[in-house]
Amino acid sequence: MGSGEWCLQKRDSFKSETLVGNETVPEIGCLSIIVLGASGDLAKKKTFPALFHLYCQGFLPPIEVHIFGYARTKISDDELRNRIRGYLVSERSASPSKDVSKFLQLIKYVSGSYDAAEGFQMLDKEISKHETSKNSLEGSSRRLFYLALPPSVYPSVCRMIRRYCMNKSNLSGWTRIVVEKPFGRDLGSAEELSSQIGELFDEPQIYRIDHYLGKELVQNLLVLRFANRFFLPLWNRDNIDNVQIVFREDFGTEGRGGYFDEYGIIRDIIQNHLLQVLCLVAMEKPVSLKPERIRDEKVKVLQSVLPIKDEEVVLGQYEGYRDDPTVPDHSNTPTFATVILRIHNERWEGVPFILKAGKALNSRKAEIRVQFKDVPGDIFKCKKQGRNEFVIRLQPSEAMYMKLMVKQPGLEMSTVQSELDLSYRQRYQGVTIPEAYERLILDTIRGDQQHFVRRDELKAAWEIFTPLLHRIDNGEMKPIPYQAGSRGPAEADELLEKAGYVQTHGYIWIPPTL
Numbered sequence: 001m002g003s004g005e006w007c008l009q010k011r012d013s014f015k016s017e018t019l020v021g022n023e024t025v026p027e028i029g030c031l032s033i034i035v036l037g038a039s040g041d042l043a044k045k046k047t048f049p050a051l052f053h054l055y056c057q058g059f060l061p062p063i064e065v066h067i068f069g070y071a072r073t074k075i076s077d078d079e080l081r082n083r084i085r086g087y088l089v090s091e092r093s094a095s096p097s098k099d100v101s102k103f104l105q106l107i108k109y110v111s112g113s114y115d116a117a118e119g120f121q122m123l124d125k126e127i128s129k130h131e132t133s134k135n136s137l138e139g140s141s142r143r144l145f146y147l148a149l150p151p152s153v154y155p156s157v158c159r160m161i162r163r164y165c166m167n168k169s170n171l172s173g174w175t176r177i178v179v180e181k182p183f184g185r186d187l188g189s190a191e192e193l194s195s196q197i198g199e200l201f202d203e204p205q206i207y208r209i210d211h212y213l214g215k216e217l218v219q220n221l222l223v224l225r226f227a228n229r230f231f232l233p234l235w236n237r238d239n240i241d242n243v244q245i246v247f248r249e250d251f252g253t254e255g256r257g258g259y260f261d262e263y264g265i266i267r268d269i270i271q272n273h274l275l276q277v278l279c280l281v282a283m284e285k286p287v288s289l290k291p292e293r294i295r296d297e298k299v300k301v302l303q304s305v306l307p308i309k310d311e312e313v314v315l316g317q318y319e320g321y322r323d324d325p326t327v328p329d330h331s332n333t334p335t336f337a338t339v340i341l342r343i344h345n346e347r348w349e350g351v352p353f354i355l356k357a358g359k360a361l362n363s364r365k366a367e368i369r370v371q372f373k374d375v376p377g378d379i380f381k382c383k384k385q386g387r388n389e390f391v392i393r394l395q396p397s398e399a400m401y402m403k404l405m406v407k408q409p410g411l412e413m414s415t416v417q418s419e420l421d422l423s424y425r426q427r428y429q430g431v432t433i434p435e436a437y438e439r440l441i442l443d444t445i446r447g448d449q450q451h452f453v454r455r456d457e458l459k460a461a462w463e464i465f466t467p468l469l470h471r472i473d474n475g476e477m478k479p480i481p482y483q484a485g486s487r488g489p490a491e492a493d494e495l496l497e498k499a500g501y502v503q504t505h506g507y508i509w510i511p512p513t514l
């Protein structure tokens with residue numbers, strides 16, 4: 001933090017609040033954030049850096065907050081601090097090295113197993129010690145457990161938290177848990193996991209995180225759709241020909257082959273991240289902005305998705321994937337998939353939603369591409385130049401642009417495709433877009449579940465993909481090999497064309513420079 005004064009101002013305007021119904025209630029008192037699996041990859045790369053960003057902005061005041069790391073690895077407080085130090089970078093800090101040191105001092109490490117009382121009793125003792133040391137403050141004691149752990153240990157960890165580490169304040173306060181994806185492997189296992197955790201915690205205490213819901217342009221979708229007259233009358237089957245939701249990475253599984261091979265691209269990206277984006281693109285207007293009303297609408301869309309047809313799926317596996325020693329030699333796991341979903345309702349009947357995700361492709365990006373139908377009565381004969389498209393670029397270079405036809409500037413009356421472009425870096429200069437995890441962790445502290453996945457939503461999501469996943473797991477569907485660094489299997493482009501997508505040749509959107 002820059003100066004004490006700056007810090008005070010920030011704190012005042014961002015006072016912690018919790019959401020009760022749709023009302024926010026200001027909170028004071030002790031907040032303990034416990035990162036379980038603190039020795040792992042996610043904790044180091046995402047969870048602690050997100051906490052650091054929040055700290056730098058005054059959301060985690062040292063007078064109230066303490067952070068605990070918990071894992072089996074036997075390391076000291078300082079060893080944990082040294083592991084994460086290099087990942088703590090904040091553009092929003094006036095004095096980065098000072099802030100890093102102060103932040104790291106808030107962290108205490110406790111080592112213990114995930115299924116025995118001893119470690120959790122020790123953890124509870126440490127948390128309670130911290131709470132007692134802050135008891136000069138009136139108010140609640142809040143305990144946030146972030147499970148940065150493989151899902152296989154969720155049930156035992158939740159049992160241990162329930163038994164030994166619940167918030168003990170007789171004032172107000174709460175205990176919440178944050179669980180990471182993949183939440184189950186299919187409908188059966190996800191439901192089993194939900195039941196096990198559901199016996200220990202109530203739904204308002206469970207935050208199933210999907211970090212795509214924390215991305216700026218994903219959070220913008222409802223505003224865009226429901227606060228703009230432009231879109232309201234056009235957003236339907238009468239005008240939209242097809243929708244693509246695309247995730248591309250230009251690197252392979254890189255050291256995570258063992259994990260990835262158990263899940264594959266559909267479980268890793270499509271069933272969660274892309275499907276969540278689909279919900280926000282396709283859902284009806286909620287009756288209000290209450291988190292439950294928004295999630296009700298998402299569930300309805302998911303429940304309207306028709307069973308996936310085999311002929312509307314293309315799977316791929318990049319060449320070299322099996323060279324990873326942690327991947328079995330005969331792995332059938334797809335690293336690429338294009339899947340068409342069809343929504344059986346009044347708004348979307350007949351409009352293909354094409355979900356495409358792949359690793360080791362020729363570029364890295366995530367975007368939503370809404371392609372409109374051809375203009376009837378094409379007097380300018382511009383059909384060949386391409387259709388209107390509305391593109392929402394989630395990353396990198398956040399942007400929205402509309403591909404549209406204009407007169408080619410000059411003496412001739414000819415047409416050319418151009419765009420209306422809202423590129424964030426240019427339009428919002430000097431504004432730092434928060435990291436998804438930063439935003440979502442703040443929501444968990446505030447008690448806002450809007451951007452988290454509800455149990456029935458998760459169930460509906462697994463219902464869509466489970467039959468297809470079982471066919472792949474049983475070897476009934478095989479991935480097509482593709483070259484690393486390519487567009488993926490050519491069959492995927494053929495499927496796109498069959499579904500009605502018209503590629504604009506010769507047009508490339510170039511993000512504007514400042």
Ligand SMILES: NC(=O)C1=CN([C@@H]2O[C@H](COP(=O)(O)OP(=O)(O)OC[C@H]3O[C@@H](n4cnc5c(N)ncnc54)[C@H](OP(=O)(O)O)[C@@H]3O)[C@@H](O)[C@H]2O)C=CC1
Nearest residue numbers: 037039040041042043071072073148149150151180181182
């Ligand atoms: N890494 C990433 O980028 C992302 C990860 N996720 C999800 O977040 C969670 C954590 O991911 P990540 O940090 O990569 O995982 P790691 O494999 O790094 O595991 C985290 C920690 O859990 C402990 N652990 C690992 N395997 C086991 C096991 N079989 N049984 C008990 N404990 C184990 C280890 O700690 P110790 O041995 O010290 O106890 C490890 O440091 C997962 O659910 C993952 O799917 C989600 C999105 C992105």
Ligand SMILES: O=C1O[C@H](COP(=O)(O)O)[C@@H](O)[C@H](O)[C@H]1O
Nearest residue numbers: 211212249268269273366395436
């Ligand atoms: O959840 C996951 O997401 C990352 C991609 O996240 P992004 O925010 O960088 O788009 C992906 O690499 C990983 O395989 C997956 O588990």
